[in-house]
Amino acid sequence: MATAxxxxxxxxxxxPEMIAVENPATGEIIGHVPDMDAAQVADLAQRARAAQPGxxxxxxxxxxxxxRRMQRWLMDNADRVITTIxxxxxxxxxxxxxxxxxxxxxxxxxxxxxxxxxxxDEKIRSSSVFVKGKRxxxxxxxxxxxxxxxxxxxxxxxxxxxxxxxxxAGNSVILKPSEYxxxxxxxxxxxxxECGLPDGVFAVATGRGPTxxxxxxxxxxxxxxxxxxxxxxxxxxxxxxxxxxxxELGGKDPMIVLADADLERAANHAVYYxxxxxxxxxxxxxxxxxxAPVYDDFLARVTAKTRAIRQGVPxxxxxxxxxxxxxxxxxxxxxxxxxxxxxRGARVLTGGHRGRDHGHWFEPTILVDVDHDMACxxxxxxxxxxxxxxxxxxxxxxxxxxxxxxxxxxxxxTRNISRGEAxxxxxxxxxxxxxxxxxxxxxxxxxxxxxxxxxxxGYRHGAGGIRKYCRQQSLLISRFHPHRDMHMHPYNAxxxxxxxxxxxxxxxxxxNK
Numbered sequence: 220m221a222t223a224x225x226x227x228x229x230x231x232x233x234x235p236e237m238i239a240v241e242n243p244a245t246g247e248i249i250g251h252v253p254d255m256d257a258a259q260v261a262d263l264a265q266r267a268r269a270a271q272p273g274x275x276x277x278x279x280x281x282x283x284x285x286x287r288r289m290q291r292w293l294m295d296n297a298d299r300v301i302t303t304i305x306x307x308x309x310x311x312x313x314x315x316x317x318x319x320x321x322x323x324x325x326x327x328x329x330x331x332x333x334x335x336x337x338x339x340d341e342k343i344r345s346s347s348v349f350v351k352g353k354r355x356x357x358x359x360x361x362x363x364x365x366x367x368x369x370x371x372x373x374x375x376x377x378x379x380x381x382x383x384x385x386x387x388a389g390n391s392v393i394l395k396p397s398e399y400x401x402x403x404x405x406x407x408x409x410x411x412x413e414c415g416l417p418d419g420v421f422a423v424a425t426g427r428g429p430t431x432x433x434x435x436x437x438x439x440x441x442x443x444x445x446x447x448x449x450x451x452x453x454x455x456x457x458x459x460x461x462x463x464x465x466x467e468l469g470g471k472d473p474m475i476v477l478a479d480a481d482l483e484r485a486a487n488h489a490v491y492y493x494x495x496x497x498x499x500x501x502x503x504x505x506x507x508x509x510x511a512p513v514y515d516d517f518l519a520r521v522t523a524k525t526r527a528i529r530q531g532v533p534x535x536x537x538x539x540x541x542x543x544x545x546x547x548x549x550x551x552x553x554x555x556x557x558x559x560x561x562x563r564g565a566r567v568l569t570g571g572h573r574g575r576d577h578g579h580w581f582e583p584t585i586l587v588d589v590d591h592d593m594a595c596x597x598x599x600x601x602x603x604x605x606x607x608x609x610x611x612x613x614x615x616x617x618x619x620x621x622x623x624x625x626x627x628x629x630x631x632x633t634r635n636i637s638r639g640e641a642x643x644x645x646x647x648x649x650x651x652x653x654x655x656x657x658x659x660x661x662x663x664x665x666x667x668x669x670x671x672x673x674x675x676x677g678y679r680h681g682a683g684g685i686r687k688y689c690r691q692q693s694l695l696i697s698r699f700h701p702h703r704d705m706h707m708h709p710y711n712a713x714x715x716x717x718x719x720x721x722x723x724x725x726x727x728x729x730x731n732k
Contacts, residue, residue, distance in 0.1 A: 238398050238425065244309035244532045244543040246577040252401045252425040257433040260393070263422040264437035267364050267391035270419030275361055275389035279338075282387055283331035288414035290327035293320060300406060304375060305533045307400045309543030309578065312536050314496045319375040319403075322661065326380055329663045330387035330685065337682040338388060338689065348725065349706070354696040359689035361389035362463075366438030368431045368453065369404070370445050371397035371545050372499040372601075377467070379407045381442045384685040386421065395424045395434045399546055438462070440688065444501075447599075447624075447673050454676075465677030465687050468669065469599045470501045470627030473620035474656065475642070476517055477613055478510040480632040484654065486520035488632070492656040493605040494528060494583050497544050498553075502628035502650070502657055506596050507607045508616040514609045521585060521607065522568045528583045530574070530603075541603060544579040553581045553602030556595040560606065565589045570603070591622060599625065613642060621647050626671030630656040647671060649678075 237251045253259075274282065293300060297320055304315040343355035365385040369378025374396060382392045396404040404423045411421055424434050435441055435456050440463045443453045450468040457464035476485045493504040509517050531539040544550050550573060557571050570584030586606040589596055595606045610616045620629055629648040633639040636653065643651040649670040650659050660667055660680075668678035678684055705714065 238401075238427070240307055240399070240402055242306050242309065243399075243545050243547070243579045249306055250402055252398075252405070254398075255424050255426040255430045255433070257429070257436075260424050260430060260433035260437055263393055263424055264364060266419035267393060267422060270417055271361070271363060271389075271391040274386075274391060274417055274420045277389075279335040279387075282389065283334070285411070285415050286327045286331035286383070286387060289410055289416075290324050290331070292410045292414055293324045293327065296410065300375070300403070303406050304403050305542070307402045308371070308374065308496075308545045309533070310496050310499075310545070311533050311539050311542045314542070315375075318496065318500075319373060322376045322380060323383075323407075325661070326383045326663065330384050333663075334384070334387040334685060337685050343693075348721070350695065352697075352699055354694075354698060356694040356696070358692045358694060359388070359686055360692050362688055362690050363390060363439040364437070365390045365392045365688055366434045366441045367392060367394045368434060368441065368443045368445070369394060369396045371399040372496060372501075374400040374403035375407070377444050377501075379404050381444070381679070382407075382421065385442070385688040386416075388685050388688045390688055391420045393422050393424050393434050393438060395426065395431045398425065398427050398430075401425045432456070436460070440464070442677075442687075443467070447675075450675060463687070466675040467501065467677070467679065468627075468673065468675035469625050470503075470674055471505045471597070471599050471623050471625040472502055472628045472630075472648070473623075473646070474504045474507045474629070475613070475616045475620060475631045476507065476509040476513065477616075477631070477633040477635075477639075478512040479634045480513065481634060481654070482513055482517050482520060485632040486517060486524060488630070488656050489517075489521050489605060489607075490524040490528070494525070494541050494603045495657075497541055497581075498603040499545060499549070499601050500657070502660060504605065504630065504656055505600060507605060508610045508619055509607060510613070510616070511609050511611060514607075518568070518585075518587065518607060521605070525583050525585050525605070526569050530580070530583060532578070541583060543575075544581060544602060547579050549601055550579050550581055553584075553600055553604060556593075556598065556600050556602075557584060557586065557604065559594045560586050560589055563590075563593050565593060565595070565606070591619065597623065613638075617642060617645050621645075624671060624673035625669075627669050627674040628652075628657070628659075649674065 238254050239248045240250045242249050301315045304319050338359040341357040367381045378396050382394050385392050394404050408423050442465045444467045447469040450466040454464050528540045530541045533542045565586050565588045568585040570582035572582050574580035574582050584604040589606040589608050626648040628650045629646045630652045631639045631642050639653040643653055647670050649668045663680045666678040666681040669675040
């Protein structure tokens with residue numbers, strides 16, 4: 220298992236076998252991790268396969284004990300976990316607390332409690348005459364070795380978090396975190412070992428792209444979170460290997476504000492959930508459509524709230540509201556989207572520039588006079604920007620919200636709850652909230668996944684969020700039976716005619732009208 224090597228802040232040159240981990244808010248090097256090759260990944264896989272049967276044999280109660288101990292471990296080490304996340308992502312202390320620590324602790328308890336329920340044997344009833352009197356059972360078996368390839372924006376929630384249900388189902392797991400944010404995953408591995416997880420059941424494969432490819436070539440199923448472009452490549456390779464793949468990909472999540480909305484609530488949500496984690500959230504508010512009668516009022520509120528955001532280097536609780544971006548090329552993407560919008564006639568009401576000499580920064584930015592010819596309204600920005608567009612009515616807003624290759628999440632704000640729900644049902648997205656945003660992700664009972672191919676295939680959370688890590692096995696148990704069934708050889712005309720009549724009776728269907 221990979222271990223972090225502390226580094227002096229000034230150290231930047233490392234051997235090709237090691238990766239320097241940077242604090243993106245300051246540019247400091249905070250550690251080094253191995254860049255594992257295919258042979259090292261194969262060794263992890265061999266150990267994981269050897270350990271998996273024993274982990275499965277512990278049963279739901281035995282595995283739940285380890286998960287619950289890890290739930291307590293997270294809370295006992297809360298500040299250490301949050302600080303590690305903040306230092307390698309640049310996000311605010313509270314962003315790491317709310318969206319990572321809280322989620323991880325909840326997830327350990329949730330899957331410890333619900334794995335048995337979601338994976339319990341199911342009794343099946345059948346209309347087939349051939350199985351009358353027989354017992355039919357559907358059961359779920361762990362798939363074996365699961366590979367999780369995680370993103371850099373949420374190293375606990377969206378990277379390690381996918382390992383929790385996979386482990387609860389009885390699988391071994393190899394986690395390949397982003398090379399930009401591997402330290403959180405390694406800290407979680409340390410915690411699991413302290414909490415009694417058997418050796419080999421969970422491993423962290425640190426490295427760059429080739430390491431992820433090696434993991435994909437060793438596992439029985441892959442869970443990938445990342446860009447749509449990379450997700451397509453993962454899906455193709457999984458298909459070539461004939462292994463299942465669950466892919467959570469891009470989002471360009473729309474927010475619709477109707478004229479009767481609570482504008483103060485809507486403005487607070489628009490600013491908070493577009494700028495949370497510096498906008499680096501797959502289900503963040505990425506574009507906003509506001510009905511004309513309240514557009515100016517809404518814009519004034521949003522602009523004032525955005526200007527009041529404190530952006531800076533995180534330094535513990537309450538120090539900043541928004542930190543830096545995590546992934547260096549993402550700053551270029553944000554800058555390109557803002558420049559494209561300006562060149563096409565958009566106005567920047569606040570922000571709009573890179574910030575600071577060290578680290579990876581972009582100012583919280585509000586864009587207006589935007590349209591769907593602009594990259595900021597069509598491509599995933601994944602940064603602290605909010606383009607706001609005036610619309611004539613709800614119909615125009617729905618049409619624009621659906622005018623995207625993505626369909627991950629969306630939100631509608633209105634005081635008319637029934638109308639809001641009706642509009643939500645017309646948006647092509649895997650999840651839609653009414654008078655809220657993003658908090659649906661904290662409801663682990665509620666499935667979360669893409670509603671369009673650009674946002675991926677498969678689901679997190681709910682029954683499907685753990686069943687995807689299993690193979691289905693059908694059992695048929697014959698309890699009462701003759702030595703030879705009636706339909707068996709030798710055939711004879713009389714029995715065939717009787718069987719034909721029986722089929723006619725069973726399959727006559729409803730009468731014609």
